[in-house]
Amino acid sequence: MLGVLCGVVSSAVAETPVERGSYLVNAVMVCDGCHSPRGPGDLAIPSGLSVERRFSGGVEVWETPAYTVHGSNITTDRDTGIGSWSGVDIKRLMTEGIRPDGVRVAPQMPYHFYRILTPGDLDAVTSYLKTIKPVSNEMPPPVYKTAVKPPPLPGAETSIGDTVPTDPVARGFYLATLANCMGCHSRRPDGVQDFRNWWGKGGFEIKGEFGSVVVSNISAHREKGVGARTDAELKRALTEGIGHDGRLLKMPMARQVYLSRMTEQDLNAVIAWMRSIPPIE
Structure with a gap:
């Protein structure tokens, strides 16, 4: 069924902006995870009878002392989605976290990671989003109690450059940043993202309808990490969402089965990047 959702995604090199954007959105950035409705245990396909409601808003709610937000409708519906947004509006949201109305969104939208996008990839994602079928689905409006501005990710403060790196480690860092890996794996137990002293250490407890799970250490440490x-x-x-001991991984890591759509080159690059993370206990 994954093939049904992939659309134009394939193992071949994307040739058009829309194809490239589809690959990034569907195989790397895993936008379905927050923006598509799904049922319990339904990781690959949004909930409901059809894939027609993809990207019309997610079921998760993030409630913190600073804000309460839902995964928004990012279809081209003009009233409930982003159909009235310009390409400039989309790009500003993705790299600055600012909506057309001037409101800064919560860091669940990892715009501080998406700043790394090459200009071509930013154009490609924007082009692809504009092809998504409109779905009318009014999501609850966000509630912001205090201003929140996430810390910049070292190495991703600005675009990585005009082209995606070919060096495996640099390429893996680019892809892993778009996949928001360190959004969880560099989060301290108190919930604060610490990209300097907690790089890859894990330890944050995530709770949801799946229960709870403590984020793993993905550094090169041989005992505590993945070395x-x-x-x-x-x-x-x-x-596949299967741990080294054969257990099925819990959400939200379980939904990373979307990464099975990545090309072999890109998947190998992510592994090479993981190997480069300094060991930390």
Whole structure:
């Protein structure tokens, strides 16, 4: 069924902006995770009888002392989605976190990660979003209690450049940043993202309808992290949601089975980047 959702995504090199944007949105950035409705245990396909409601808003609610937000409708519906937004509006939201009305969104939308996008990839994602069928679905409006501005990700403060790196580690960092890996894996137990002293350490407890799970250490530490894991074990975790001990991973990591759509080159690059994360206990 994954193939149904992939659309134009394939293992071949994308040739058009829309194809490239589809690959990024569907195979790397995993936008379905927040923006598509789904049922319990339904990781690959949004909930309901049809895939027609993809990107019309998610079921998760993030309620913190600073804000209460839902995954928004990002279809081209003009009244309940982003159909009235210009390309400039979309790009500003993605890289600055600011809506057309001037409101800064919550960091659940990882715009501080998306700043790394090459100009071509930013154009491609924007082009793809404009092809999504409109779905009328009014999501609850966000409630902001205090201003929140997430810390910049070192190495991703601005665009990585005009082209995606070919060096495996640099390429892996680019892709892992778009996949928001360190959004969870560099979050301290108190919930604060610490990209300097907690890089890859994990330890934050995520709670949801699936129960609770403590985010793993993905540094190169051989005992506490993934340094002793084989490439095959890491790939299976990323693409099948299965841990090295054979257990099924819980959400939200379980939905990373979307990464099974990545090209072999890109998947190998992510593994190479993981290997480069300094060991930390």
